[in-house]
Amino acid sequence: AQTVTQSQPEMSVQEAETVTLSCTYDTSESDYYLFWYKQPPSRQMILVIRQEAYKQQNATENRFSVNFQKAAKSFSLKISDSQLGDAAMYFCVITQGGSEKLVFGKGTKLTVNP
Amino acid sequence: DTGVSQDPRHKITKRGQNVTFRCDPISEHNRLYWYRQTLGQGPEFLTYFQNEAQLEKSRLLSDRFSAERPKGSFSTLEIQRTEQGDSAMYLCASGGGWRNTIYFGEGSWLTVV
Numbered sequence: 001a002q003t004v005t006q007s008q009p010e011m012s013v014q015e016a017e018t019v020t021l022s023c024t025y026d027t028s029e030s031d032y033y034l035f036w037y038k039q040p041p042s043r044q045m046i047l048v049i050r051q052e053a054y055k056q057q058n059a060t061e062n063r064f065s066v067n068f069q070k071a072a073k074s075f076s077l078k079i080s081d082s083q084l085g086d087a088a089m090y091f092c093v094i095t096q097g098g099s100e101k102l103v104f105g106k107g108t109k110l111t112v113n114p
Numbered sequence: 115d116t117g118v119s120q121d122p123r124h125k126i127t128k129r130g131q132n133v134t135f136r137c138d139p140i141s142e143h144n145r146l147y148w149y150r151q152t153l154g155q156g157p158e159f160l161t162y163f164q165n166e167a168q169l170e171k172s173r174l175l176s177d178r179f180s181a182e183r184p185k186g187s188f189s190t191l192e193i194q195r196t197e198q199g200d201s202a203m204y205l206c207a208s209g210g211g212w213r214n215t216i217y218f219g220e221g222s223w224l225t226v227v
Contacts, residue, residue, distance in 0.1 A: 044219070045207075091156050102157075102207075104157050107155075
């Protein structure tokens with residue numbers, strides 16, 4: 001079975017600063033996808049960024065970027081120039097099997113301080 | 115709005131009653147997922163459809179839970195004889211397209227009293 005571990009239950013960052021959220025995973029699959037999803041207090045899960053395991057280049061979406069280390073099975077999320085709207089629960093997620101079912105970590109609650 | 119929609123958004127029911135949730139996925143998506151999320155936890159997979167076929171169901175899902183997706187469009191999740199432990203948010207998600215990204219609805223909150 002695939003597992004995802006987020007070792008930081010809570011993190012905080014000052015507005016405009018940079019923060020990195022950690023994630024490690026375990027899988028026996030050779031082809032998989034990794035995601036970071038964000039869940040604000042309104043509760044709707046929003047896709048932040050996606051990484052295909054076969055791609056060596058780290059994904060980037062505006063202020064969000066990942067550091068994907070396949071051998072180490074590590075997938076961290078960096079948020080640059082943090083904004084108040086970034087405050088949310090962040091989930092590291094991996095696909096599982098041919099159905100591309102998502103397996104979630106327990107989440108990291110990010111607080112952005114003004 | 116062309117996103118995933120769920121109804122009702124909130125449901126309070128008495129223990130032992132049946133409840134049904136509906137999910138309308140993004141129209142071109144052939145994959146549909148149901149997840150359950152309790153406070154402070156990540157979503158837990160319940161079941162998955164590709165078109166109208168239910169391809170996978172969590173071993174954790176009791177027989178009181180059933181899901182359908184007639185004609186491969188909307189889906190329903192029914193919980194029979196609800197128990198207090200069923201109180202959670204039930205999330206629907208759909209996926210498809212060339213990148214097969216999965217998008218979530220806003221969820222349906224269930225409180226069993």
